[in-house]
Amino acid sequence: MQPQPSAASQEDYKLKDTTPQLGERWPHGRGHGGGGWIGGERLTSTYDLVEQMYYLYVRVVRAKDLLVNPLTGSCDPYVEVKLGNYKGKTRHFEKKTHPEWNQVFAFAKEKIQSSDLEVFVKDKEMVGRDDYLGKVVFDMHEVPTRVPPDSPLAPQWYRLEDRHGESKFKGEIMLAVWMGTQADEAFPEAWHADAASVHGEGVYNIRSKVYVSPKLWYLRVNVIEAQDVEPLDRSQPPQVFVKVQVGNQILKTKLCPVRTSNPFWNEDLLFVVAEPFEVQLVLTVENKVSSSKDEVVGRTSQPLTIFERRLDHLPVHSRWFNLERFGFGVLEGDRKNERKFSTRVHLRVCLEGGYHVLDESTMYISDQRPTARQLWKQPIGILEVGILSAQGLLPMKNKDGRGTTDAYCVAKFGQKWVRTRTIIDSCSPKWNEQYIWEVYDPCTVITLGVFDNCHLGGNEKPATGGGAPKDLRIGKVRIRLSTLEADKIYSHSYPLLVLQPSGLKKMGELQLAFRFTCLSLASMIYLYARPLLPKLHYIHPFTVNQLDNLRYQAMNIVAVRLARAEPPLRREVVEYILDIDSHMWSMRRSKANFFRIVSLFSGTISMSRWLGEVCQWKNPATTILVHILYFILICYPELILPTIFLYMFLIGMWNYRYRPRHPPHMDIKLSCAEAVHPDELDEEFDTFPTSKPIDVARMRYDRLRSVAGRIQTVVGDIATQGERLQALLSWRDPRATIVFTIFCLIAAVLLYVTPFKLLACLAGVFFFRHPRFRSKLPSVPSNFFKRLPSRADSLL
Incomplete structure (x- = not known):
């Protein structure tokens, strides 16, 4: 076993x-954080959940009337923006004196060390010689500041100057220079000075973006029957089945x-499709x-747009669909040997928008709306998340002989x-970006993950080695909205924990600030009484196997x-955020779920232990008080239910002082990740199917059989008790029945002639009797029940 984490390391794993x-608190409606619409009104973020970061923005629009190379009669212009030691370049145009770039450069204010901003226009064709076509210089003290929601700063023409600042050069350039924050709409698309080392396609992979999942539908294909199925060998009637393919499904x-020749199935086949x-x-x-050969009798291909949408x-x-002949091998023009072909198939096909298409594990669901927008209700809240920074990230790859992230x-x-x-x-990146979501149900989860970008086009190599680069996982955070207080700003640093084959590892910390704003408390309370999923999930429910298959196809x-998209949100990122491997077998997860069940019944066990101490008269004063309360409730039975509800009310009020002060986060103790056995970790990270040697696989199979055997025994014991209850009146044991x-019969007569209060008092006195009146042997009802037969005798 691995050593237990020290107290100091356990503190590192806490929120x-x-x-x-x-x-x-100042609003903006154009920033990259996005927004939504409620009742025709635009949702805007206040952008007060992040630290304001100021940037110098330079928008290079276009140029005109540039000087040409006297040798070639043309020029290949590009623009270089220089601020101190930072330089940014636009793309160049070949043989164009009126180029248009429309590119934005951003320089962090905290890193500006120069008082002058220089914008050069150069000729790429004259590299190595005098490629200078002119420049424009701006005094940093004269740069205006733009504060949202002001409109974008209008660009204007500037005459190009020579090296001495005189307007002798021909040509003009259109520019806009302003000081703004990360809320500016130019921020996501801008070239950033701190990413100057990234070139080529890697520039597109570093930008911030907002993506929208495709609109998913369930495609239900009800295969009813077919008519006039004619096999190649007409001497035997066919035994047929139908195969339906939708994309890769x-x-x-x-x-x-x-x-x-007229088979009947009436089977439903379910697929996931996207608009x-x-x-x-x-x-x-x-x-x-x-057994090893199937022949195609007929085929049809239909676009999905012809099928109706069911809400x-x-x-x-x-509908009936005619099938095309397939595989008969009739030569073109050979009408004499051509057979009559009239096979058709009877289908009921629809696109179902009344379901919520699951694209993730139901434990971490973040959207419960049906696909069809006509069935959506009004949002009940707004979620704003400020992604501030990360601290202490571990180096994820090697660059120029050193670790970096x-x-x-x-x-x-x-x-x-x-x-x-x-x-x-940077191992301590600062993003300070804020985003906003509409909330339709508070019982949902937002998931945030931190990744290392391995697609920058440089000489980076993952520290783990391997083949094709993949963005590496650094850690993940989940926040359930129902655990948040409304209109309260939460600012916490979440530990980024990853379970690796070597054990649990802290990869750093993610600093977040978020706020859940409630738009209608009455609507939110009303939702708690509504079904969790749309109506069709309960009218026409799916099987467990169907749900697993549909969820996997939806994720794909x-x-x-x-x-x-551009930049792409890669598959490894989507799979990690959606917990695609959460259904895989793991000894660690099995233990964690077992201990969750034990913890669930801990209250009941404590209550039964306390009741046993009362019956054993361990504390006579407590036992006497329980007797008094019991007799009062017997004498006044109308007080029983009010007493129970009053007791639960008092417990709830007492527990208020112990309410959670922070949102829940990854719990290493609950996950059984703090002291997991190395072999169990190796098994959890094994591929499927296994790639381990046969002796290791045999050992794990035997261990799995032993665990499954214990589960089988427990399930069998539960079934035995239920069958014994059934045997009371089933005459399996005639004497017992x-x-x-x-x-x-005797009990019915006694209960009829004896007052209920008297019977209840006698039962209570008997239950709370003193230990000297108790026997250590099992009671008569227990002996009788254990002697009843079960169906275990009929098992092979």
Whole structure:
């Protein structure tokens, strides 16, 4: 076993309060944080959950009338923006004297060490010679400040000057220079001075972006029947099944149990599809010739746009589809040998928008709305998250012989994903970016993950080695909105914990500030009485296997679509945020769930232990008080329910002083991650199927069998007790049933003629009797119950 963490290391794994210097409360509606619409009104973030960072912005729009090279008669212009030791360059245009760049450069104010901003226009064709076409110089003290929600600063033309500051050069350049904050709409697309080392395609991979998950639908294909199925070998009737393919998803019906040319199935096949519908429904009817051979009888391909969209539980109309002949091998023009082909299939197909398409584990669901927007309700709140910074991140890769980290943060809630910009070569990055989400249900979770960017186009190499680069996981944070107080700003530093094959590791800390604003308390309370999922989930529920398959297919579609964005949100990021591997077997997770169950029943166990001490008269005063309370409740039975509810009210008020002061976070003790066995970790990180040697796999299989055997025994014991209850009146044991039925008759008579209060008093006195009147042997009812038969005798 691994050593237990020390007290100091356990403190590192806890949530920490922070006191960041948050910005002032001023609104903006154009920033990259985005927003939404409620009742036709624009949602805007106040941008007061992050530290205000000031930047010098330089927008290079275009130039005109530039000087040309006298040798070639043209020029390849580009612009170089220089501020102290920082230089930024635009792309160049070949042979163009009126170029248009429309690029923005951003320089952090805290790193500015020069009082002059210089903008040079140069000719790339004349590198090595006098490539100077002119410049414009700005005094930093004269640069205006733009504060949202002011409109963008209008660019203007500036005449190019020579090296001595005289306007002798021909040509003009259109520029806009201003001082702003990270709330400026130019911030996400700007070239940042602290990322000057990134070139080529890597520039697009460092920008902050907002993504939207594709709109997902369930496609339900009800395969009813087929007619006139004609196999190649007409001497035997066919035994057919239907295979349906939608994109990469393939499902099959069962074999028709009867060999017939008119088979019947009436089976539902479920798929996940995304708008815009880029795939088609391809259906083939196949004949089972042998155990290893299937022949295609007919085929049809239909676009998804022809199928109706169902928003409620109303029935969908079925349709017949003619199948195309497939595999008969009739030569073109050979009409004589051509056979008549009239096979068709009966289907009921619809796109179902009344469901919530699960794209993640139901434990961490962040959106419970149905797909169809017509069924959406009004938002009940607004979630604002300020992603401030990270501290103490571990080096994730090697660059020029030293460890470094290029970190960015991804947050996902509902259909909206956000990605901060990548901070280059820093183990303590500061993002200070704020985002906003509409909240439709408070019982949802926002997930934030920190990653190391391995797609910058440089000479970075992952510290772990390996093949194709993947963005490396640094850590993850989950926040459940229902645990937050409304309109309160939370600012905490979350430990980023990752379980690795070597054990639990702290990768750093993520500093966040967030606020959940309630728009309507009445609507929020009303939601607690509403079903968790849309109506169709309860009218036409899915099986567990269907849910697992649909969730996996939905994750694949989301990952593929987000990977097509610019910059792409890569598959490894999507899988980590959506906890795609949470269903995999793990001895550690099994132990954690077992201890959760034990903790769940700890209160009941404590109550039964206290009641046992009362019955044993361990504390006579307490036992006497319990007797008095019991007799009062017997004499006045109308006080029983009020007493119970009053007791629960007092417990709730007493526990108020012990209420959680912080949102929940990753608990290493609850996760059984603080002292997990190395072999169990190795098993958890093993591939599926396993890649371990046969002896290791055999050992783990035997261990799994032993654990499953204990679970099997527990389940069998529970089933035995239930079957014994059934045996009381099932006459499996005639003598026991006769005894029990006679006892029920006598009990009915006694209960009828004896006052209930008297019986209750006698039962209470008997239950609380003194230990000297108790026997150490089992009671008569217990002996009788244990002798009842169960169906365990019938097991092989």
